[in-house]
Amino acid sequence: MRVIFNEELKAVADDLDHMAQAVRKAINASGEALVNADLEAAQSVIDGDIEIDALESSIIDQCVRLLAKQSPVATDLRVVVSSMRLASTFERMGDLARHIAEAARRTYPLSPVPPEAQDLFSQMRDFLDMTADRTVNMLADRDADIAERIILDDDTLDNLHHQTFSMVLDDSWTGTKQQLIDVVLIGRFMERLGDHAVSAARRVTYIVSGFDPSKEPQRDEGTDIS
Amino acid sequence: MRVIFNEELKAVADDLDHMAQAVRKAINASGEALVNADLEAAQSVIDGDIEIDALESSIIDQCVRLLAKQSPVATDLRVVVSSMRLASTFERMGDLARHIAEAARRTYPLSPVPPEAQDLFSQMRDFLDMTADRTVNMLADRDADIAERIILDDDTLDNLHHQTFSMVLDDSWTGTKQQLIDVVLIGRFMERLGDHAVSAARRVTYIVSGFDPSKEPQRDEGTDIS
Numbered sequence: 370m371r372v373i374f375n376e377e378l379k380a381v382a383d384d385l386d387h388m389a390q391a392v393r394k395a396i397n398a399s400g401e402a403l404v405n406a407d408l409e410a411a412q413s414v415i416d417g418d419i420e421i422d423a424l425e426s427s428i429i430d431q432c433v434r435l436l437a438k439q440s441p442v443a444t445d446l447r448v449v450v451s452s453m454r455l456a457s458t459f460e461r462m463g464d465l466a467r468h469i470a471e472a473a474r475r476t477y478p479l480s481p482v483p484p485e486a487q488d489l490f491s492q493m494r495d496f497l498d499m500t501a502d503r504t505v506n507m508l509a510d511r512d513a514d515i516a517e518r519i520i521l522d523d524d525t526l527d528n529l530h531h532q533t534f535s536m537v538l539d540d541s542w543t544g545t546k547q548q549l550i551d552v553v554l555i556g557r558f559m560e561r562l563g564d565h566a567v568s569a570a571r572r573v574t575y576i577v578s579g580f581d582p583s584k585e586p587q588r589d590e591g592t593d594i595s
Numbered sequence: 596m597r598v599i600f601n602e603e604l605k606a607v608a609d610d611l612d613h614m615a616q617a618v619r620k621a622i623n624a625s626g627e628a629l630v631n632a633d634l635e636a637a638q639s640v641i642d643g644d645i646e647i648d649a650l651e652s653s654i655i656d657q658c659v660r661l662l663a664k665q666s667p668v669a670t671d672l673r674v675v676v677s678s679m680r681l682a683s684t685f686e687r688m689g690d691l692a693r694h695i696a697e698a699a700r701r702t703y704p705l706s707p708v709p710p711e712a713q714d715l716f717s718q719m720r721d722f723l724d725m726t727a728d729r730t731v732n733m734l735a736d737r738d739a740d741i742a743e744r745i746i747l748d749d750d751t752l753d754n755l756h757h758q759t760f761s762m763v764l765d766d767s768w769t770g771t772k773q774q775l776i777d778v779v780l781i782g783r784f785m786e787r788l789g790d791h792a793v794s795a796a797r798r799v800t801y802i803v804s805g806f807d808p809s810k811e812p813q814r815d816e817g818t819d820i821s
Binding site for chain 2: 433436443447450453542546547550553554557
């Protein structure tokens with residue numbers, strides 16, 4: 370029984386790794402679509418979201434089956450429960466990357482954000498690419514140190530996100546209303562991607578240490594609508 | 596053992612009911628804060644979010660304990676797994692209501708949305724109040740019919756949300772940039788509240804019928820950034 374359980378748990382872990390990799394691909398390509406008006410990249414994110422959704426569905430099915438047949442306890446139970454929650458977090462990250470890609474597709478061959486916003490969004494993109502790499506590595510190695518770095522560094526993204534508001538509110542802003550909407554919403558999507566990475570990091574911390582991440586302060590502290 | 600299990604499952608169900616009621620209160624009060632610039636209502640949502648977060652944490656703890664000690668199968672397992680996911684959905688709804696309340700508090704004694712947007716936001720508010728009532732009743736009675744209505748009617752909210760964009764993009768729009776930002780983000784928060792209610796409805800459908808809601812089409816189909 371134990372052997373079967375370990376094999377099944379391994380299959381879930383493999384699928385989660387694939388999911389994290391698929392989300393990284395989506396984040397990378399949505400950033401490319403946004404900053405370099407790359408239509409092919411945008412389309413790949415939109416098309417690829419189905420795979421991410423299917424992985425979530427499959428992981429949750431596998432976890433429910435595992436719970437029903439194997440009745441795991443202690444660490445194994447923590448892993449199964451956290452895997453379900455991680456799958457939902459990654460699914461949501463896929464959605465957010467898709468939203469960014471859809472905006473880029475809509476405004477192609479232009480970028481949805483005007484030239485004056487490109488530098489700021491490039492910085493947010495670079496941050497998210499780094500976070501996506503960290504997320505994949507954290508998960509593959511169950512690495513609580515990487516998890517901690519993801520959690521601590523999220524302030525950087527929040528700061529960049531805050532700057533999107535100062536930028537559009539400044540008198541020097543020359544973009545259209547549609548561009549203002551896109552800056553605000555895409556900024557929000559990117560900030561939420563960071564929040565979800567933090568949430569994933571907390572779940573990995575829980576797997577590794579048994580410390581319950583739901584006891585942590587709120588994920589989505591500030592609205593930053595100003 | 597069965598008696599204890601049923602008692603513990605009942606405790607989870609009661610906490611979920613409380614959570615749905617707390618979320619309804621948050622939705623009602625955030626709507627009041629938004630439309631009638633009610634500072635007290637806004638503050639009550641912001642303060643009350645801690646209780647919602649604590650309920651999520653408690654429900655997930657209880658479910659993990661139930662899984663560890665009782666090894667539920669079949670319907671009971673579905674209920675436990677769905678309860679954890681419902682708790683996370685409600686927690687997120689509490690956050691979204693809090694974001695709306697925070698915006699209302701920031702612009703008090705004015706509303707964050709200008710007079711020309713009041714009618715549209717009143718309609719969205721009324722829709723969400725109805726949805727919050729339905730969510731509480733659906734959950735209390737495990738009512739799949741109400742769940743279906745929540746799912747089917749979400750298009751109405753999406754339509755209203757879409758109108759927020761047409762409104763600010765129209766030449767007749769006279770609001771400030773800050774008001775434009777608030778309309779766009781608060782509109783998004785309200786649309787997401789509806790999406791999460793749909794997600795809760797799918798989980799209740801799963802509990803009642805065993806039909807897996809994760810096989811359903813995507814919750815967050817459109818970005819509607821235009």
